[in-house]
Amino acid sequence: MPAFICTTCGTQYPHSEAAPAACAICQEPRQYVNALGQSWTTLEALAHTHFNAFRQHEPGLIGIGTMPAFAIAQRALLLRSDAGNVLWDCISFIDDATVEIVRRLGGISAIAISHPHYYSSMIEWSHAFGAPIYLHAADRRWVVRPDPSVVFWEGETRALLPGVTLYRCGGHFAGGTVLHWANGASGKGALFSGDIVQVGMDRNVSFMRSYPDLIPLDASSVQHIADVLAPLSFDPIYGAWWDRIITTGGKAALSYSVQRYLAAISRPPVD
Numbered sequence: 382m383p384a385f386i387c388t389t390c391g392t393q394y395p396h397s398e399a400a401p402a403a404c405a406i407c408q409e410p411r412q413y414v415n416a417l418g419q420s421w422t423t424l425e426a427l428a429h430t431h432f433n434a435f436r437q438h439e440p441g442l443i444g445i446g447t448m449p450a451f452a453i454a455q456r457a458l459l460l461r462s463d464a465g466n467v468l469w470d471c472i473s474f475i476d477d478a479t480v481e482i483v484r485r486l487g488g489i490s491a492i493a494i495s496h497p498h499y500y501s502s503m504i505e506w507s508h509a510f511g512a513p514i515y516l517h518a519a520d521r522r523w524v525v526r527p528d529p530s531v532v533f534w535e536g537e538t539r540a541l542l543p544g545v546t547l548y549r550c551g552g553h554f555a556g557g558t559v560l561h562w563a564n565g566a567s568g569k570g571a572l573f574s575g576d577i578v579q580v581g582m583d584r585n586v587s588f589m590r591s592y593p594d595l596i597p598l599d600a601s602s603v604q605h606i607a608d609v610l611a612p613l614s615f616d617p618i619y620g621a622w623w624d625r626i627i628t629t630g631g632k633a634a635l636s637y638s639v640q641r642y643l644a645a646i647s648r649p650p651v652d
């Protein structure tokens with residue numbers, strides 16, 4: 382039986398004879414049903430038209446994304462360390478070449494995902510590498526393919542490996558999570574932000590409840606994100622796509638961006 386994947390959000394559902402009636406992720410206001418209507422694919426079908434590409438962002442950090450772009454088109458990050466590798470966020474497509482390459486890079490010890498839009502084919506990735514998947518318990522209801530490999534963590538922080546820690550920021554989703562890599566950027570620290578802290582075109586950041594539907598995030602949620610990240614040291618911010626990266630000065634960009642955002646939603650512009 383196939384495991385159907387939504388072509389709009391990239392979420393994979395449990396094995397079934399017929400495609401699901403609808404995609405629960407896309408029917409919710411933070412996503413959308415494609416204008417042409419709900420449609421589905423499978424890993425087997427995608428293998429005819431797509432492949433995964435790899436790109437080193439800095440020593441010990443390799444991006445993995447699907448070509449041509451599929452669904453939301455995020456790329457995952459493979460963080461490599463002596464204590465094990467972490468896959469941050471996830472993508473829908475995985476094939477034999479991907480498994481072979483990632484195994485030779487040291488495999489995957491743990492998978493952690495920022496929010497439900499990137500749950501994608503996480504169960505396939507987990508099974509391929511025997512890796513548990515760390516998801517914040519506040520987003521438990523959005524797991525559409527339940528599996529024993531999913532570990533729901535609670536509270537505000539979760540250490541994955543030495544120097545690799547998850548922080549719950551909330552915001553876009555109640556369990557919205559970022560990853561802090563203390564050894565990133567040669568010891569300055571790096572922030573993996575998913576869509577929770579969104580890297581913009583001007584290499585600053587912003588925050589939304591719904592990105593495709595342009596629904597802004599409230600001020601208290603943005604301030605909470607700023608408060609959670611204030612104690613952390615980091616230089617680059619790695620956003621969710623290949624080109625959404627603040628390569629240096631991320632800490633100052635975040636501080637500036639929070640003030641810019643809060644001002645923008647609290648008063649009319651002067652120009």
Ligand SMILES: [Zn+2]
Pocket residue numbers: 387388389390391392404405406407408
């Ligand atoms: Zn969907």
